[in-house]
Amino acid sequence: MDKLFTLTLAIVVCLGTTALLGTSRAVQEKSPTNSQMAADGAFRDGLYQGRLAAEAGRPVHVQVGRWSTERDRTSFAMGYRRGYNDVLASTAAATPQE
Numbered sequence: 001m002d003k004l005f006t007l008t009l010a011i012v013v014c015l016g017t018t019a020l021l022g023t024s025r026a027v028q029e030k031s032p033t034n035s036q037m038a039a040d041g042a043f044r045d046g047l048y049q050g051r052l053a054a055e056a057g058r059p060v061h062v063q064v065g066r067w068s069t070e071r072d073r074t075s076f077a078m079g080y081r082r083g084y085n086d087v088l089a090s091t092a093a094a095t096p097q098e
Contacts, residue, residue, distance in 0.1 A: 044079060049083070050084035060084055062077045064076050
């Protein structure tokens with residue numbers, strides 16, 4: 001009986017570990033890290049374009065047509081929004097409160 005319990009426990013631990021590793025990998029692939037984004041040309045281009053647009057006072061207009069794959073278009077849009085929002089946040093922080 002002890003051998004059966006030990007074997008069952010070992011199988012449960014292995015399955016649990018496998019499930020945790022599979023889940024964490026799926027989460028990592030959906031949310032790229034800063035180093036992955038920094039290496040992504042589409043993201044960097046979006047970041048640059050978004051900052052330029054915000055500094056010029058233009059409204060948000062993400063031009064994803066310059067990238068051919070859906071992944072690059074998504075990366076560009078993420079970078080654009082981050083760059084645009086970063087400039088707006090830094091401008092708002094620099095503005096004195098009444």
